[in-house]
Amino acid sequence: MAELQARWHRAMTEIPQEAWQALTGPAGLPFYSWPWLHALERSGSIVPRQGWQPCHLSLWRQDRLIAVAPLYLKGHSYGEFVFDQSFAQLAGQLGLRYYPKLVGMSPISPVQGYRFHIDPAEDGAELTALMLELIDRFCLEQQIFSCNFLYVDPLWQPWAEAAGCATWLNQQSLWSNAGFSCFEDYLAGFNANQRRNIRRERRSIAAAGLQVTPLVGAQIPAAMLQRMHHFYAQHCSRWGAWGSKYLSEEFFHVDAIELREHLVLFSAHRGDPLEPVAMSLCVRQGDALWGRYWGSDQEIENLHFEVCYYAPIEWAIAQGIRGFDPGAGGSHKRRRGFLAQPRASLHRWQDPGFDRLLRRWLPEANAQMLEEIAAENAELPFNRRELPLGAC
Known part of the structure; x- marks a missing residue:
């Protein structure tokens, strides 16, 4: 060496x-x-x-x-x-x-x-x-x-x-494609009550006169990425000091244009998809999809679920996407089919006493996290029997 x-x-x-x-x-x-x-x-x-x-x-x-x-x-x-x-x-x-x-x-x-x-x-x-x-x-x-x-x-x-390195387990959400042929095929895995809830939430978007259109890669005009910055900034501002507004306007106006081969925008609109009232931004690579940001000009019940979860899942099924990571946080993701998954971080602390203290604590903490993940997933509103695919 x-x-x-x-x-x-x-x-x-x-x-x-x-x-x-x-x-x-x-x-x-x-x-x-x-x-x-x-x-x-x-x-x-x-x-x-x-x-x-x-x-x-x-x-x-x-x-x-x-x-x-x-x-x-x-x-x-x-x-x-x-x-x-x-x-x-x-x-x-x-x-x-x-x-x-x-x-x-x-x-x-x-x-x-x-x-x-x-x-x-x-x-x-x-x-x-x-x-x-x-x-x-x-x-x-x-x-x-x-x-x-x-x-x-x-x-x-x-x-x-x-x-x-010392390992610390946390959790995140993940949707996995079990070979679904359409969104109804996916819904078949839920219990009857949750199927009704999700269909009701989706119908409410149509009743509001909205539809969601995906714009992919080179289809995305520069003006839509600039519009996405508006939605992103507006959504962050709603949370005040906790808004987590990290990306600059320059990122959306210049850099996102160069990166758009990996981007998918889900535009919620009445008429022209290029005139959205809400939008979410996802990132795609091969058979993987990641949800990142969203925002809306109007307060419409269930719109967040449609733009950030249901429409991307429907598109992911059509595209043969195997996994959809919707981003951090949000227990509401669980009831919409995103399972809790363990995620590992690795750590090295330079103070010997602090390092010993944390390494003694981590095994128990990690075991508790795995128990918590199992308990959360056990409460998901899925059928407890195997259902055949092909409900479409």
């Missing part, structure tokens, strides 16, 4: 795009592509003044990039959706400074799949361990309390755990 060179980067522009993309691959998650991460930085959405300092680690064999780790130095815990405020409170009680911390994730995107991107010709486990050693050294030198990898890729997780 002596011929390897490690470098730290304060911006995506310091790493060649082609070299980064060669490691993530054409089938990699869009949230970890060079254009996506660069767009967040260039638009002013993920920058130091917003509490996100890019601090990416790269590993080189002479002039060849062989591994990268997207990392951010953070002075707060917002935009992560793995809620470690109790850790921060505990650190304060012990007289320890919790921030800044180092975070590995795709910013403001609670999407499973974080990993070190490593050349497949290299020894992935060995380079993972080496990069974690480099991160530990960096944290000690810079007096950074911890490094935290969020929503990790289950295939990469064992390498990081073998190198000493």
Whole structure:
């Protein structure tokens, strides 16, 4: 390993795009592509003044990039959706400074799949361990309390755990396609009461004179992405100080246009789909769909469910999508067919006493989380017998 060179980067522009993309691959998650991460930085959405300092680690064999780790130095815990405020409170009680911390994730995107991107010709486990050693050294030198990898890729997780990372389980929602041929086929899995509820909610949208049209990729005019910024900003403003408005107007006006090959807009309209009264923005890659943002100009009962859940599910079935992750939070997702799923984050704390304390607590906490997930899913309004597909 002596011929390897490690470098730290304060911006995506310091790493060649082609070299980064060669490691993530054409089938990699869009949230970890060079254009996506660069767009967040260039638009002013993920920058130091917003509490996100890019601090990416790269590993080189002479002039060849062989591994990268997207990392951010953070002075707060917002935009992560793995809620470690109790850790921060505990650190304060012990007289320890919790921030800044180092975070590995795709910013403001609670999407499973974080990993070190490593050349497949290299020894992935060995380079993972080496990069974690480099991160530990960096944290000690810079007096950074911890490094935290969020929503990790289950295939990469064992390498990081073998190198000493502690695992903390949380939960998220996921809709899975069991081979449905249409939305009614999907509804057949619910009990009779919930089928009636969902049909009633969908009928109320039609009764309001609305329909929902998906706009995909190159079909999306630039003006619609700018309109999406209006909906996004308006929705965030309704929550006041808790609005979580992270993306800048520049992101929607410039960067989203370049990223739209991965985007799907669901436009709720009366007449022209390009004149929406509400819209949601989803991201698609292959047979996976992620829900991200939504907003509405009008308060219409059940419109959120239609634009953010039902219409995307109906479209996903038609497109052969296997999984739909609707985003963080919201117990209301459960009753609409999104099962609770465990999601792992990995942690390294530089204070030995704090590290020992958390590692003693985590096994019990993780067991309780799995019990909670099982209990939540047991309460879902599904039929308890196998139903044949083909209800359409």
